[in-house]
Amino acid sequence: MHIAITGGGGFLGQRVARRLAAEGHLGGRPVSGLTLFDIDRPPVPEAPFPVASIAGDVAELPEAAIPPGTDVVLHLAAVVSAAAEADYELGRRVNLRGTDAVVDACRRLARPPRVVFTSSVASFSASRSEIIGAATRQVPANSYGAQKAAAELILADATRRGFLDAVTLRLPTVCIRPGRPNKAASSFVSSILREPLNGEAAELPVADNFCLWIASPAQATDWLLHACSMDSSAMGLDRSVNPPGLTVTVGEMLAALEAAKPGAATLVRRVAAPQIEAIVATWPARFDPARALSLGFAPHGTLDALVGEFIAGTRAVP
Amino acid sequence: MHIAITGGGGFLGQRVARRLAAEGHLGGRPVSGLTLFDIDRPPVPEAPFPVASIAGDVAELPEAAIPPGTDVVLHLAAVVSAAAEADYELGRRVNLRGTDAVVDACRRLARPPRVVFTSSVASFSASRSEIIGAATRQVPANSYGAQKAAAELILADATRRGFLDAVTLRLPTVCIRPGRPNKAASSFVSSILREPLNGEAAELPVADNFCLWIASPAQATDWLLHACSMDSSAMGLDRSVNPPGLTVTVGEMLAALEAAKPGAATLVRRVAAPQIEAIVATWPARFDPARALSLGFAPHGTLDALVGEFIAGTRAVP
Structure with missing residues (x-):
């Protein structure tokens, strides 16, 4: 199977790429190739299969980023919370137009691929004492969360139409990230x-x-890989999951x-x-993990x- | 005050235009001018103030459609349910890119205008026995509803950022519409x-x-006019209302x-x-009208x- 990752140079994209390279298979099937896409050419891990590394603008996604025969797309490219708040156009372009570009790329494929999308806890603004369930409405209090919630709707609709098969993970704050303090509010x-x-x-x-509400990098990577190969038929119209953070x-x-x-x-x-x-x-x-657990996402x-x-x-x- | 209507040639746009022309004021303030915008030049009602009629593509909104000094925008331009289902690109272009264009037009104004947006009962897919409340999550089962729900998020975020002051009405099925059977599923x-x-x-x-869940044309028009001039400060982050249909x-x-x-x-x-x-x-x-009634929307x-x-x-x- 061929796997494509937008945001493939990012923290989670690189972790997923290294896991695929190390394991050589995904959900019991051998990986035949991997395409990493980001604004700068992503680093290529040593792998038992060919790895392509491509640079570009996700809103003008080149065809090579999701090439013919792609079975799984991890759509991780994003402008994060504080940056999307500081630059409205940039957040809209990457977080919304980028998702439209992924939908259009999937429509050009012969078979609808699984699309794993990362949404965020930042798409909610419930009172902090409330327990968020699968049916809780997203009323975002920041542009990043609003753009993520809108992209969830677009991917769920594209799934219903048969263009692709989306599984959206609303990730908790990932902790401990490596590196230095960055622009994310978190x-x-x-x-x-x-x-x-x-x-x-x-x-x-x-x-x-x-x-x-947090998740370790290893746990977030495990959930992303599970979302790549899980049976999504039980999800119905609701393609989004709050994982058990x-x-x-x-x-x-x-x-x-x-x-x-x-x-x-x-x-x-x-x-x-x-x-x-x-x-x-x-x-x-605080989140109710019942739906995530029933869909096979491992507890933290x-x-x-x-x-x-x-x-x-x-x-x-x- | 100057008022601009996208979809100004449509059924509700024309009704609002005629009401404004007949009454000459809105929320106690005199109307100084009206701009009607649609894909074809909208009919101009006889009015005690100047009325401009402009044709164009809402996704490439000309500046004249929401001219400098506009106080209220009624953003009614839309591709309806069956048409958005038949033509994905057209629905996305009008229902989503059109909303982005309205946001950008409002950002060019000196003062953030009130934006009244029409979303729809079609943005919900709850079980038919469920009572929809203000906190019910939208899980649309059609592209029109998905695009409307995504546009609601974009307008709520633009409100929070101070670009505009949105009030979204999730309209019931309007009945009795004049004319002939059309492409809407309803x-x-x-x-x-x-x-x-x-x-x-x-x-x-x-x-x-x-x-x-229905509303008469006169009642829907009354609600739209109320949304144009009501005090929106009690709405908080949630700019959408299920009116008392x-x-x-x-x-x-x-x-x-x-x-x-x-x-x-x-x-x-x-x-x-x-x-x-x-x-x-x-x-x-079935809808709980409590929030709409508290915001001053008249019962049906x-x-x-x-x-x-x-x-x-x-x-x-x-």
């Missing part, structure tokens, strides 16, 4: 663990009792940090950042395991 | 009353106990027909039309009054 969520584990200071713009408070995260590396939590400085707080305060933190591991996964990964990649 | 809803009242036969593709069965409609014109119901022929039934069977018929009159309104209108316009 950047601090990884930073308050990552920087202290690396012996550096981090800034915390919310209170210790602030509640978050981890609900934690900042205080619990700092306790897990301290348990993994005594003294590290003292590197976390409380700061006031009302703009960040205004965005993340609208993201719900513990917070200690999430911290341990990062420490092991840091050691493995010098 | 065409029969008007036809089973209109044709027999005019002494002609009509086709009924659903059972007598089939339940519908009328829930009726086909049997009740035929009884009202028979009461207004004895013998007319015998002109209604039962036919099998599985494609029509498949679309309309996904539209819910009786079914007998709806039939009487049509008969009076037919007499008034020879």
Whole structure:
């Protein structure tokens, strides 16, 4: 089977590419080829199958990005929360016109492919005490979330029409991301663990009792791979899933940090950042995982395991 | 105040234009001018203020369609249900790119205008026994509904950003529409009353106990005018309203027909039309009007009054 990844140079795109390269198969079928697409040519992992790497604008998607014979598209290309808030046109172009371009590319294929799309917790703005279920309406409080929710509707309709077979994962905040603090409003969520584990200071713009819905990079990658090959027939018209993420408070995260590396939590400085707080305060933190579990998405591991996964990964990649 | 109407040549656009022309004011303020825009140049009503009539493609909206100084935009231009189902590109272009073009036109104005947008009962696909509330999620079962729900998200986000001030009305099936049966899947809803009242036969593709959510043209026009001038500050992030429509069965409609014109119901022929039934069977018929009433939308009159309104209108316009 041939797999194409938009946003293939991004954090999750590269993780999925490396997993496919290492395993050589997906859902029991051998992978025959992989196409990675991003704004810059994505790095190519060593793989037992050909890997193409293509650069371009997702809103003007070149045909080679989703070539004839593609069986699975992971549509991960996106402009993230703070960037979409700062640049309306850019967010609309990538997050909406990019999704239209993926729909049109799929219509040119002989067989409708599975399309795995990443939506986000940021598409909700329920009160933070509410438990989000499969039927909860998305009332986004940021442009990124609004564009993701609109793209979900477009992909669900394209599925109903038989153009493609979409499975949308509304990802929790992925934590611990590698690298440095970035423009995402959720950047601090990884930073308050990552920087202290690396012996550096981090800034915390919310209170210790602030509640978050998170998933480790490994767990998010597992869910994406499951979404690539699962039986989608039970989904009906509703092609979106809230996966079984981890609900934690900042205080619990700092306790897990301290348990993994005594003294590290003292590197976390409380700061006031009302703009960040205004965005993340609208993201719900409690979800009912029943539908995701019934569709075969694995429950998340513990917070200690999430911290341990990062420490092991840091050691493995010098 | 200056008012602009996209879809100004359509049924509701023309009704709103004639009401504004007849009344000369809106929400207590005098109307200084009206711009009507549609794919063909809309008819111009006689009015105590200048009326411009412009033809064009809503996806490539000319600046003159929403000129500098516009205070209120009624964005009614749309490709309807059966047509959007038959032509995916056309539906996407008008229903989505047209909405983006309206957003961009509003951003060029010095002051963010009120934008009144018409979404639809077709954006829902809840089970027919369910009561739709303000928090019910839209899971559309047709491209028209999906495009309308996505456009609602885009307009709500544009409101939050301060580009405009949107009020979306999710209109019930408007009944009794004048004219002839058309491509809308809901065409029969008007036809089973209109044709027999005019002494002609009509086709009924659903059972007598089939339940519908409807609104008369006069009531829909009243709601649109209320949406133009109401205080929207109580709406918060949720810019969409399910107005207080009328829930009726086909049997009740035929009884009202028979009461207004004895013998007319015998002109209604039962036919099998599985494609029509498949679309309309996904539209819910029961709604909780609490939020709409709290926002000042008037409750709907009786079914007998709806039939009487049509008969009076037919007499008034020879």
